[in-house]
Amino acid sequence: xxxxxxxxxxxxxxxxxxxxxxxxxxxxxxxxxxxxxxxxxxxxxxxxxxxxxxxxxxxxxxxxxxxxxxxxxxxxxxxxxxxxxxxxxxxxxxxxxxxxxxxxxxxxxxxxxxxxxxxxxxxxxxxxxxxxxxxxxxxxxxxxxxxxxxxxxxxxxxxxxxxxxxxxxxxxxxxxxxxxxxxxxxxxxxxxxxxxxxxxxxxxxxxxxxxxxxxxxxxxxxxxxxxxxxxxxxxxxxxxxxxxxxxxxxxxxxxxxxxxxxxxxxxxxxxxxxxxxxxxxxxxxxxxxxxxxxxxxxxxxxxxxxxxxxxxxxxxxxxxxxxxxxxxxxxxxxxxxxxxxxxxxxxxxxxxxxxxxxxxxxxx
Amino acid sequence: xxxxxxxxxxxxxxxxxxxxxxxxxxxxxxxxxxxxxxxxxxxxxxxxxxxxxxxxxxxxxxxxxxxxxxxxxxxxxxxxxxxxxxxxxxxxxxxxxxxxxxxxxxxxxxxxxxxxxxxxxxxxxxxxxxxxxxxxxxxxxxxxxxxxxxxxxxxxxxxxxxxxxxxxxxxxxxxxxxxxxxxxxxxxxxxxxxxxxxxxxxxxxxxxxxxxxxxxxxxxxxxxxxxxxxxxxxxxxxxxxxxxxxxxxxxxxxxxxxxxxxxxxxxxxxxxxxxxxxxxxxxxxxxxxxxxxxxxxxxxxxxxxxxxxxxxxxxxxxxxxxxxxxxxxxxxxxxxxxxxxxxxxxxxxxxxxxxxxxxxxxxxxxxxxxxxxxxxxxxxxxxxxxxxxxxxxxxxxxxxxxxxxxxxxxxxxxxxx
Numbered sequence: 001x002x003x004x005x006x007x008x009x010x011x012x013x014x015x016x017x018x019x020x021x022x023x024x025x026x027x028x029x030x031x032x033x034x035x036x037x038x039x040x041x042x043x044x045x046x047x048x049x050x051x052x053x054x055x056x057x058x059x060x061x062x063x064x065x066x067x068x069x070x071x072x073x074x075x076x077x078x079x080x081x082x083x084x085x086x087x088x089x090x091x092x093x094x095x096x097x098x099x100x101x102x103x104x105x106x107x108x109x110x111x112x113x114x115x116x117x118x119x120x121x122x123x124x125x126x127x128x129x130x131x132x133x134x135x136x137x138x139x140x141x142x143x144x145x146x147x148x149x150x151x152x153x154x155x156x157x158x159x160x161x162x163x164x165x166x167x168x169x170x171x172x173x174x175x176x177x178x179x180x181x182x183x184x185x186x187x188x189x190x191x192x193x194x195x196x197x198x199x200x201x202x203x204x205x206x207x208x209x210x211x212x213x214x215x216x217x218x219x220x221x222x223x224x225x226x227x228x229x230x231x232x233x234x235x236x237x238x239x240x241x242x243x244x245x246x247x248x249x250x251x252x253x254x255x256x257x258x259x260x261x262x263x264x265x266x267x268x269x270x271x272x273x274x275x276x277x278x279x280x281x282x283x284x285x286x287x288x289x290x291x292x293x294x295x296x297x298x299x300x301x302x303x304x305x306x307x308x309x310x311x312x313x314x315x316x317x318x319x320x321x322x323x324x325x326x327x328x329x330x331x332x333x334x335x336x337x338x339x340x341x342x343x344x345x346x347x348x349x350x351x352x353x354x355x356x357x358x359x360x361x362x363x364x
Numbered sequence: 365x366x367x368x369x370x371x372x373x374x375x376x377x378x379x380x381x382x383x384x385x386x387x388x389x390x391x392x393x394x395x396x397x398x399x400x401x402x403x404x405x406x407x408x409x410x411x412x413x414x415x416x417x418x419x420x421x422x423x424x425x426x427x428x429x430x431x432x433x434x435x436x437x438x439x440x441x442x443x444x445x446x447x448x449x450x451x452x453x454x455x456x457x458x459x460x461x462x463x464x465x466x467x468x469x470x471x472x473x474x475x476x477x478x479x480x481x482x483x484x485x486x487x488x489x490x491x492x493x494x495x496x497x498x499x500x501x502x503x504x505x506x507x508x509x510x511x512x513x514x515x516x517x518x519x520x521x522x523x524x525x526x527x528x529x530x531x532x533x534x535x536x537x538x539x540x541x542x543x544x545x546x547x548x549x550x551x552x553x554x555x556x557x558x559x560x561x562x563x564x565x566x567x568x569x570x571x572x573x574x575x576x577x578x579x580x581x582x583x584x585x586x587x588x589x590x591x592x593x594x595x596x597x598x599x600x601x602x603x604x605x606x607x608x609x610x611x612x613x614x615x616x617x618x619x620x621x622x623x624x625x626x627x628x629x630x631x632x633x634x635x636x637x638x639x640x641x642x643x644x645x646x647x648x649x650x651x652x653x654x655x656x657x658x659x660x661x662x663x664x665x666x667x668x669x670x671x672x673x674x675x676x677x678x679x680x681x682x683x684x685x686x687x688x689x690x691x692x693x694x695x696x697x698x699x700x701x702x703x704x705x706x707x708x709x710x711x712x713x714x715x716x717x718x719x720x721x722x723x724x725x726x727x728x729x730x731x732x733x734x735x736x737x738x739x740x741x742x743x744x745x746x747x748x749x750x751x752x753x754x755x756x757x758x759x760x761x762x763x764x765x766x767x768x769x770x771x772x773x774x775x776x777x778x779x780x781x
Contacts, residue, residue, distance in 0.1 A: 002447060002699050003367040010366075069366050135669050234667065261773060272780050277769035278762075284772050285693070285713040292692035293685065296368045310666045311688075317670065318685035356670060 004292075006073060014073050016049055021081025026251075026344075029082035032203035033347055038088050040120075046078070046089035047120035055093075055364075056100065060112040066100060068236065068298035071364025072243035076291070079247030083351040084203035086244060090362055091160045094125035095169050097236055097363035098180055102228035106219070111167070111182060122161035125169040125180075126209050127360035130157040136171070136178060136234060136359055141211065143172040143181060143221075150174070150221060152181060152189075152214040158361065162192045162207035169222070170211065171360075178230045180222030189214040200350035233363070235301055235312040240362035242294045242312070242319035245355040246287060249323050252330035252348045253283045259334055259343075276333055283326045290318040298364070320355045327352035368692075371444055374451050381452055384414070385459025390743075393460045396593040397746050401585055403548065404466055404593060411467050412498035446633055446698040450640040454691070457644025461750040464641065465594035469493035471541050472634060473501030473554040476570055479630045480612040488609075489552055489572055500544035500551040503570075504536035504599055512763040515565045519557035519601060523608070523615070530571055530611060532557055532579070532604040540757070542597035543582050546575045553580075553599065560617045567617050572610045579604030590749030635711040635758050636697040639718035642754035643691045645747050646722040649729045650683045652744055656733055679728055686721035693717050709771035712764040719755035719764075726751040 006014065024042055032038045051074045056062025078086035092115050099111050115123045129140055141154025152172050159168070165185040171178050183190065193208035222228050257280060260271035270276050297315040300308035327349040331338035338345045370378070388407050396404050456464035465471070477489045492499045510516035519534025534557060545551035552574045560567035573580050584598040608615070654664070657676065664677050673681070694714040700707035726748040730737035737744050755761045770780050 001367050001369060001371050001442060001444075002695055003365055003442075004696050004699060005365065007365050133669075133672055135672060137667065231667075257773060271773050272775070274766070274769075274780070277773065277775075277780055278765045280772055281716065281765040281768035285717050285768060288696075288710075288713060289689035289693045289717050290685075292696060293689045295366055296688070296692060299366060299368045313667050314681065314685050314688065317681055318689060320670070321682075359669070 004295075010070050010073055013049075013051065013054070013070065014077050017051065017074050017077040018080065020046055020049055021077050021079075021086070025078070025081030025085040029085060029203070029347070030341070030344060032082070032084060034202070034341075036202050037205070038085055038203050042085065043088050044120050046085070047092075051078070052090070052093050052096065053116050056096065056112060056116050060100075060108050061116045062112075066097070068239055068301040068364055069295065071236075072239050072294050072298040075240050075243040075362060075364050076247040076250070076294075079244035080251045082203075083244060083248055083348075083354075084201050086247070087160065087201070087204050087362060089120070090240075092120065092123040093363045094160070094360070095123035095167060098125070098169055098222060098233045099182075101232050101236065102180065102223045104224040107182070107222070107224070114166075121166050122164045123167050124160050124162060124165045125171070125360060126156035126159040126162070127171045128158045128357075129155060130208065134359070137230060139171060139173040139178055141170070141172040143174040143179060145174075145218070146215070148218050149215045150181060150218060152183070152211045152216065154211050156209040156211070158196065158206045158358070159192075159209045160204060160206055160361070162209045163195070163205065168209070170209075170214075172211075174221075174227070177227070179227050180233070181216050182220040182222065183211075183214060183216050187214050187216065198354075200347065200352075200354050231309045232301075234360075235297075235309045236363045237360045238312040238316040239294055239298045239301065240364040241355055241358055242290070242297070242316040243364070244362055245316075245319035245323035245352070246291045246294060248348055248352050249283070249287050249319075249326040252327045252345055252352070253280070253287060255343075255345060255348075256280060256283070256330045256333040259337075270333075279329050279333060283329055286322050287326060290315070290322045293318055316355070323352040323355050370451070371447070374444065374448050377448065378451055378455060381455040384411075385455055389456070389459030389463050393463070393743055393746065394740070396460070396463065400587060400592040401595065402593070403544065403595075404463055407463055408466055408468060408498050415467075415469065416494060443702040446636075446701045447695060449637060450694055450698050453637055453640040454644040454647070457641040458648045459644075460593070461641055461645050461747075461753075462591035462593035464644075465540060465591060466544070468498035468500050468544075468549070471501045471545070472503035472630075473545065473552055473572075475634055476503055476554045476612060476630055477501075477572065479633070480570070485572070485609070485612065492550060492552075495550075497549065499549045500541050502539050502542045502545040502551070502553040503556075504539045504542065504553050505556045506538040507535055508537055512759060514556070514568065517556055517558060517568060518561075519555065520561065521557040521559050521569060521571055521611075523559070524605070527605070528608045529605040530608065532571060532573065532601045532606065534601050536599040536601070538586070538757075539597050539599055541595060542599055543585060543595040546573075546580065546582055546599070550575050554612065555580075555599070555601070557601075559615070563617045569615075570612045571606055572612065573601075573604060573606055577604055577606060589752060590746065591753050629708075631758065632707050632711040633698070633701050635715040635764065636694045636701070638754050638758045639690065639694040639697070639714040642718035642722035642751065643687065643694060645751050645754070646683075646687050646690065646718070646725045649722075649726050649744065649747050649751075650680070650687050652742070653680060653683070653729045653732060656736065676732060679732060683725050683728070686725060690714070690718040690721050709768055712759070712767040712771075715754075715758065716761055716764045716768060719761050722751040723755050 053062050054064040055066045143150045168183040170181050170183045189212040191210040196206045263270045294315045297311040330345040521530045521532050552572050554570050555573050556570050558567040579602050581600045582597045583600045586596040697710040697714045730748050
């Protein structure tokens with residue numbers, strides 16, 4: 001059966017997140033972007049909404065189970081407020097979700113509860129590498145077995161909160177296959193570089209991370225001796241980012257509508273001009289179309305369908321283009337005002353471009 | 365609960381219809397296209413027998429007579445009538461979008477009767493589809509000077525109080541299946557006319573005109589870019605008399621345009637059906653492109669970062685994104701219709717998006733396949749021509765953008781013209 005109605009529980013979570021996203025994240029977004037930081041109490045408030053905790057089973061001190069559908073609904077609303085803030089609140093999920101998906105029983109029991117039981121702490125992950133042909137399935141960072149340890153060597157980029165990280169999940173190529181490794185924040189040979197300055201996401205602290213012969217116990221390989229498949233983890237990232245791209249797009253659309261209905265031009269509101277109204281119709285139509293694609297991909301993940309991985313990839317592909325198209329048009333609809341940093345649309349346009357790049361920066 | 369599974373009864377139907385599309389439509393698709401105005405009787409007779417044996421009167425779900433609620437209670441399942449129709453139309457259009465339009469009893473005329481007719485009218489006009497021979501229906505709205513601007517319709521209907529008949533006069537164009545409905549079978553055409561030219565849209569009504577009614581004449585068959593197997597005709601109405609009972613809706617002019625809006629509500633179901641047609645053509649195209657690429661050893665590397673993809677991979681991936689998203693918009697609009705959730709915005713969205721993407725996909729596909737794509741040895745060039753109609757009829761892409769924009773912005777027609 002087809003149905004497009006979130007469950008009551010999902011709706012309650014979505015409503016709570018939306019309130020936080022608009023009242024807290026959005027309200028703080030401009031200052032955070034200019035100052036390059038998010039107030040810790042803002043992140044903590046978002047953390048306490050329990051979106052991640054609700055995706056972790058009771059066995060690991062959470063209070064629910066993972067649902068990618070619930071995850072994309074939550075991620076979209078979070079990003080509707082502010083992308084930097086949303087990614088900050090969700091950063092611990094970069095660590096716990098792959099462990100939940102691919103970890104051994106021991107790894108889940110050991111590594112998930114300390115994240116879930118406490119206040120928000122910088123548990124994080126390092127996947128991306130600083131090169132134009134970066135490919136999550138073809139990493140230059142390598143892991144080599146040496147007795148009862150793996151030795152990790154390479155350079156990572158765009159690592160959230162690397163400067164203060166409790167524990168990292170570092171991805172490296174082991175015999176050519178991408179594998180995750182749990183690396184303590186104080187491991188020897190880890191070197192956090194200077195904070196990265198980017199086109200957008202200015203409020204989210206991102207760092208390069210150098211690994212020089214970092215030795216981790218073999219037990220810290222995600223999935224243990226057998227290792228793990230990367231596809232479910234990439235799918236979790238793809239649908240999360242796709243949902244957040246839709247959230248940013250919806251924010252830009254709503255702002256454009258409000259502006260266009262208020263702004264006078266030649267004796268009418270600018271929204272009454274077909275030139276603008278048609279832009280808005282296409283923005284709304286595309287957002288809705290791609291949102292459904294994201295939902296379906298998430299639903300397929302929850303159903304355990306093999307085809308889900310490809311669909312999640314397609315959903316992100318569509319969402320990348322949607323975010324760029326919609327945020328660009330939002331700036332266009334505001335005209336010269338859209339270019340001024342008094343309005344958020346220029347920030348959303350900068351953030352929107354990033355979805356093509358942000359591999360592994362969010363998980364649901 | 366958010367869900368995306370195809371209901372079981374629809375899955376079974378899909379398999380059956382796919383067999384029809386593969387065996388009855390594709391093999392004659394080219395021939396019918398090349399012989400414009402020939403009627404595919406073999407296919408029509410087959411479909412007529414098939415629909416009858418499945419117990420349906422026509423393809424259009426009978427929505428507003430309360431039957432659905434009874435059915436719902438009985439079966440304790442959510443209603444899926446329009447969604448089933450979307451699956452059907454998608455698959456048939458995958459077979460051949462023009463031949464789909466030749467299926468007896470499945471056109472806008474019966475949709476209008478089903479949506480706006482009284483129980484008596486439904487019985488009188490829709491029961492004919494169950495007879496021995498295939499019967500067709502049509503709807504005539506467009507006039508030479510009035511396309512999407514239906515308030516410019518000039519055809520008139522005047523009540524002759526002596527005989528209690530409506531007298532219709534005017535000129536209609538672009539009537540899909542009009543020839544089959546009025547000349548090739550004992551069908552009918554739903555004709556739009558004004559009962560009060562001063563009243564604008566408030567005076568607009570539709571009338572059922574049956575085959576062989578004196579004064580109603582098919583005058584011309586169009587030659588078209590695509591969907592050539594489907595006849596598109598002009599109708600001349602000269603003192604065409606129909607019984608008083610053939611009016612759909614109220615015979616008196618009220619001050620509001622409620623009656624007109626009621627009729628426009630038909631579009632909330634029919635627009636996503638056209639979107640389904642677009643999706644069917646688009647899917648046929650994407651499948652063919654992938655098949656031809658595979659034959660040439662070109663593999664699509666899903667999962668690769670976009671900057672590492674070849675152009676052809678990017679194009680195919682974009683096609684797949686658009687195709688699936690269009691289908692989901694369509695099925696959501698019809699899920700809303702089935703559940704009686706007001707859906708004019710979503711209906712028009714599905715039509716805007718599906719009409720756009722099928723045109724993009726077919727145009728790009730012809731390019732991607734080079735000399736093969738442009739050649740009439742494949743059906744691709746035909747699909748390129750067929751596709752465009754979905755961006756034109758049941759409201760052009762632009763009209764539907766207006767509807768979407770008005771709904772999004774909370775504007776009336778007078779505020780966003």
